[in-house]
Amino acid sequence: xxxxxxxxxxxxxxxxxxxxxxxxxxxxxxxxxxxxxxxxxxxxxxxxxxxxxxxxxxxxxxxxxxxxxxxxxxxxxxxxxxxxxxxxxxxxxxxxxxxxxxxxxxxxxxxxxxxxxxxxxxxxxxxxxxxxxxxxxxxxxxxxxxxxxxxxxxxxxxxxxxxxxxxxxxxxxxxxxxxxxxxxxxxxxxxxxxxxxxxxxxxxxxxxxxxxxxxxxxxxxxxxxxxxxxxxxxxxxxxxxxxxxxxxxxxxxxxxxxxxxxxxxxxxxxxxxxxxxxxxxxxxxxxxxxxxxxxxxxxxxxxxxxxxxxxxxxxxxxxxxxxxxxxxxxxxxxxxxxxxxxxxxxxxxxxxxxxxxxxxxxxxxxxxxxxxxxxxxxxxxxxxxxxxxxxxxxxxxxxxxxxxxxxxxxxxxxxxxxxxxxxxxxxxxxxxxxxxxxxxxxxxxxxxxxxxxxxxxxxxxxxxxxxxxxxxxxxxxxxxxxxxxxxxxxxxxxxxxxxxxxxxxxxxxxxxxxxxxxxxxxxxxxxxxxxxxxxx
Numbered sequence: 001x002x003x004x005x006x007x008x009x010x011x012x013x014x015x016x017x018x019x020x021x022x023x024x025x026x027x028x029x030x031x032x033x034x035x036x037x038x039x040x041x042x043x044x045x046x047x048x049x050x051x052x053x054x055x056x057x058x059x060x061x062x063x064x065x066x067x068x069x070x071x072x073x074x075x076x077x078x079x080x081x082x083x084x085x086x087x088x089x090x091x092x093x094x095x096x097x098x099x100x101x102x103x104x105x106x107x108x109x110x111x112x113x114x115x116x117x118x119x120x121x122x123x124x125x126x127x128x129x130x131x132x133x134x135x136x137x138x139x140x141x142x143x144x145x146x147x148x149x150x151x152x153x154x155x156x157x158x159x160x161x162x163x164x165x166x167x168x169x170x171x172x173x174x175x176x177x178x179x180x181x182x183x184x185x186x187x188x189x190x191x192x193x194x195x196x197x198x199x200x201x202x203x204x205x206x207x208x209x210x211x212x213x214x215x216x217x218x219x220x221x222x223x224x225x226x227x228x229x230x231x232x233x234x235x236x237x238x239x240x241x242x243x244x245x246x247x248x249x250x251x252x253x254x255x256x257x258x259x260x261x262x263x264x265x266x267x268x269x270x271x272x273x274x275x276x277x278x279x280x281x282x283x284x285x286x287x288x289x290x291x292x293x294x295x296x297x298x299x300x301x302x303x304x305x306x307x308x309x310x311x312x313x314x315x316x317x318x319x320x321x322x323x324x325x326x327x328x329x330x331x332x333x334x335x336x337x338x339x340x341x342x343x344x345x346x347x348x349x350x351x352x353x354x355x356x357x358x359x360x361x362x363x364x365x366x367x368x369x370x371x372x373x374x375x376x377x378x379x380x381x382x383x384x385x386x387x388x389x390x391x392x393x394x395x396x397x398x399x400x401x402x403x404x405x406x407x408x409x410x411x412x413x414x415x416x417x418x419x420x421x422x423x424x425x426x427x428x429x430x431x432x433x434x435x436x437x438x439x440x441x442x443x444x445x446x447x448x449x450x451x452x453x454x455x456x457x458x459x460x461x462x463x464x465x466x467x468x469x470x471x472x473x474x475x476x477x478x479x480x481x482x483x484x485x486x487x488x489x490x491x492x493x494x495x496x497x498x499x500x501x502x503x504x505x506x507x508x509x510x511x512x513x514x515x516x517x518x519x520x521x522x523x524x525x526x527x528x529x530x531x532x533x534x535x536x
Contacts, residue, residue, distance in 0.1 A: 021194055024146060024156065025163045025201030032142040032167040032202065033209025036135045039116055040172055041217065043131035046124040047300040054126055054292045054299065068289050074125045075285035078348065079278030081118055088114040089346035092137025094443035099140060100161040100187055101483040102154070102526060103447065108144035111137065118348040123300060127288040128338040129349030130301030132172040136182075136352075139168020143202070155470070155529040158480070159194055162187050163202030170203045171210045173224060175408035178401060179203045186398045186439065192480045194470070224303070224409040227310025228385060232378040235415055240382075243375050247366035247383055248390035248422035252429030254362055255394025258336060258355070259435050265344025266445070284341045291334045298334045301350065302357025305331060309364045309384050325368045332361035355395055356388050363387025382415050389419050390426035397430050397437035399423040460514045461524065466532025467507035477501035479530060482523045485515035510535060 057067050082088065087095055087106045092115050098104030119134040143164020147157040162183050170179030183199040184191050211221045233240075272280040291298035297305040309328070339354040363384035371377060385406055393402040402423045407413055465472050471479045476487060476499050489512035490499045505511070511531060517523040528534060 021156065021159055021198050022201045024150060024152060024160055025198040026205045027150075028143045028146045028160050028164045028198075029167045029202035029205030030209055031146055032139040032164045033171055033206035034213070035112070035116075035142055036139055036168045036171040036206070037210045037213045039120070039135060039138055040131050041214075041219065042120055043123050046120055050124055050126040050292075050299060051296050054296065058293060064293070067293075068286060071125060071285040071289045072282060074121065075281035076275075076278060078118060078121065078285075079275070079281035081114070082281075082346065082348065083278065085110060085114045085118075087111050088118055088137075088348045089446075090343065090348065090442065091133025091350050091352065092119075092140075092348070093133050093352075093439045094446055096137045096140035096161065096165050097187055097439060098443050098447065099144065100158055100165060102158055102523065103443070103483060106144075108141040108148060112141035112145065115141070115348060119350065122347055122349040125285065125288065126292040126299045127284065127347065127349055128291070128298055128300070128302070128335060128342060128354050129347070130353035131350055132169060132301070132352035133350030134348070135168040135172035135350070136165050137168070139171070139206070140165035142168070153529050154525045155480070158526070159198040160202075162195060163198040166199045167202040167206035171206050173405065173409065174207070174210070174221065175224075175405055176203045176207050178405040178408050181401050181404045182398070185400050186396065186437070188480065190477075190480070192478050194480060225307055225310065226411075227307045228381040228410050228412070229311050230382050230412055230414050233376075233382050233415075234378075235382070235418060240375070240379055241418065241421060243370045243373070243379065243383065244386055244418045244421050245425060247363065247370060247387050248425035249429065250366060251359060251362045251387040251390040251422075252394040252426035255359070255391040255426055256429050256433045256435055258340065258358070258391075259395050259430075259438055261336075261340045262343045262438065263441070265340050266346075269345045280345050281347065284338070284345045284347050287338055287341055291338050294334060295331055297331045298338060301353035302335065302360075303353065305335070305357050306360045306388070309360055311381050325365060328361050328364045332358055332365065335361065355392055359388035359391025360384050362391060382418060385410055386415070386419050386422035390422040393423045393426035394430045394435075395438050397427065397435070397440075399427045402426070457517055458515075459517050459523070460512065461527070462535050463511050463513060463527055463531040464533055464535045465505050465507055465509040465511065469507075469530065469532045471505045471531045472507050474505060475501065476503045476505060479505070481513075481530065482515070482526050484517070485513050485523055485527060487511050488514050505531075 057064050088111060095104060095106065099106065115134050115137050119129065119131070122129045123131070140161045141164070143160035143162070144157065147160040152160065165187060166179035166183040169182055170176045180199045180203055183195060188195055214221045269280045335354060336358045339351055339358065342349055343351050363386065366387055367380040367383045370383065371380070389402040389406040393399045403419050406419050407416065481487070487499055490497055490503060491510040492506065513527060515523070
């Protein structure tokens, strides 16, 4: 009878814990939905405004020196901001991943307001800057803030940063499944019930808030890219898959090249130390000015460029009078160059959608090549989207996210199989050249640059599994242990053994946990909250 009572007590505790995650996730999603929706609306307005005044300078070239003077001043402002707020360098995705894995800590309100203002400023200044990466960081900061304001423990904080981050991405793209998949594949790199629940509740509430707010503002709430049509393409033809393999391999190879260029640019910019590092912002800002004067498609995230590549659009030929393939080639080269420079310099702006724009442009070029080889024009739209997924996957090394995002952005599931093939080809290209996920490597380099702040020490400790704890009664693979902690031994009565992912942890088990802990980290605290009390 006592065993039944204990079981009921355990179920009640687990239910209460799950309900807590759902409710805090709902608050996180609501908070992130409001802030990120406001941010994306302002980002769209800033991009449109920058296109307008760049158009003025193209028509009145005598005033171009004023543009570059403003860009130079903007570079100093952003560079000075990064000196005092280094956490907002780059897109913000690596920092957010570090926080949700318990590897980094930051003041959430400083990260939120800093990234909000700085990334909007870069978009306003006409840089190749997307809103999706900063949206993810802003959402993660909202999760961090919700957890802190409610005084949740370190474990719940990690869940809420995860939920806020995927909610931010979902709101930015209007792609809820993409946000959730990103949490598992790129964020935590594992699946646990709590991560699923917090991601689901945060994303649902965030997207609902987004749609309500945009509807109230009279803005569209539908799919992102509606200019692509796949109705005329017969996706059962074997020959089409040969074109897919060929084009995806080329785009995957280009993605690998982009990856190495980014870290080559980082090494170059690391040498620019004049004005205490502020000077390194001058190059991306002035380059953005030249690129924006050359083509409007080099500015902003790249939404208009991607849409222009669809058969339902007027096409990019409305900008240049040269052949379309020349136009696309110029835009791709310029977009790739300015995005590489932005990432290398650490400009606080998003690179998520610029990468997709480069991939889509490469897909358009490959569609022209394949058309010369005999491919029917009806397949061109599908090939553009497939190559976009291949390029993204080669760089980010998140194939499931790439596939799901591609389908959600076009809201067409008819070409699922060719997209899977394209993403697989991109991923294999990354494997062939042994590249790492770009955001993971960026995070490692950030941690290495802050070696004193995040100094690593090895640790080994023993924890007793407490009845009613998160770990009790669960398989090891379903428990969200800290990122750098490994359970190396389980003692169960007189028995002891090395566990695997299927090992079910029972109350009273003593776990030997080994790993690395960073200064200021919460590894021991998170382990105690997950498992139970530390024992000698």
